[in-house]
Amino acid sequence: MGESPVEALYEQVRAAVPVAADHAPPTLLQVFPGIRVLALRTPTLPPAAHTNVYLVGPDAGPVAVVDPGSPYRDQQTVLDEVIGGVGISRVLLTHHHGDHVGGAAALAERWQVPIAAHPRTAERLAGVVEVTQLLEDGEVAFSWQAGGATCVFTPGHADGHLCFEIGGATIAGDMVAGLGTILIDPSEGDMALYLESLERLRARPQSMILPAHGPPIPDGHAKLTEYLVHRRMREQRVLDAVPTGGGSAMIDDLVATAYSDTPRVLWPLAERSLRAHLVKLLREGRVRETLGRWSR
Template identity: 55%
Template sequence: MAESSQMGLAARVKSAAPTIDVLAVRTPTLPPATHTNTFLVGTGQAVLVEPATPYQDEQDLMVDWVESARGRGVEPVAILATHHHPDHIGGAVALCERLGLPLWGHAMTAERLSGIVELDRLLEDGERIELGGPTKTALTAVHTPGHAPGHLCFVDEASGIMIAGDMVASVGTIIVEPTDGDMTLYLESLRRMASLEPVALLPAHGDLIADPQAILSFYIAHRLMREGKVLGALEAHGGPARPSDLVARAYDDTPEALWPLALRSLEAHLIKLEREGRITREGDRWSP
């Protein structure tokens, strides 16, 4: 390993807990975020979470990171994917090959990655990955659909910290849109995360979140506030409306530049409201 790269590595790796190291790598993610956090969990047996970066220089850094851990007796047994989005699995093929590690994730992630990346083991909700070493720990997989169908969070037993993927973020916002997302499931998953009472959350984008209950309650309240505005916009519109007829009113507190993204979220809200029997749909038009 080149000395300059080792210095770069030392400056960029942070410790979130005695059992969790964090390295934020540059990824093609949603602005204002520019990086995705990757994690090395374990003090003997270990796992690498989020093979995120498609960029060669950042993959080189991740390889140096794992090799330097191996030099200290920390030996990853697998790479874990929280979900299938490109800013989370962009380095999966290269990193699995270069590090000689298998890729593990949820069955629905495997389905979405079919033809792109092959998963070597499917992890189910509640599955526990034991990691021996000087400080023994285990990671428990928690299936949290809503942002992506196969989304997994991972709770580190030794620290009580939850690796939260794209369920929450301390930089930018979480997209819940009908292709991959589901607003009903997203809210259920946020409540489930809160019920597990993690000590802290490590999101994929931004810093550690020290007060999980506060942010999870805020996220739930914020989505329900938006749902109320979507319903209000539909009622104000009167007749059958397309999502584009509602966005100006439902997102009147959001810069217009974000409305194209907001439209996708608005549709996810409409689908939830329809499912609950609170509105009806005919073709691409919705009515109160």
């Protein structure tokens, strides 16, 4: 399996928007009872430069490790040193993107533990990371005397995306971010499903959201509402940019109009999101596409 379109785009954006080097050593922090986090450097989407690795379970271990995404040996060594003090029972993956799975295979091999993920994530990772345990919506992925991690299926950003609920906290993967943005790329994601998944999470009991990038989000419902409002605003801007009355426009023209509030250096990223919105609008019969030109 070669580099995915999403990962190629991340690389393009990193080249255009370099992130300042951060040489501070990763620090293990308690963010919720039974949940600790270690932010490791990964090739992710700027302005983020790290992916949060969550250690779930009792303080004395063993723990489940969620999204060991760093491919860098120095970062993997830090994680190994932490795990050496508590032990590990399994690796859990929220989805298949490289900044979430970059260290998963090496970690599982070193510690001889299984990797668990949704079946669609397993399919995406075939030949790259061997998923040995399949997880479904509502299943308890890992449990200990004081709690457990329950799977919540949240497709949209990726077709096999899972969140993990642990008491009053939700490890949310790339559903929302504490730093940066969430890309919905039509090659691997689905805007309609993503919005449905945001609604599904918001309909569940209030919880602290623990994102893959950035700090914890104490008011999870408020953040989910913020994301829904923003995506609907952007969808309306995309729809308004599509000509009516017999006119039509190419993708580049639509990006310039619908994302005029976005720095031009980020327009390649904006184009992918715009295409995801257009796919949704096309399915709903609200826009038309003819030979690459869009109209209403």
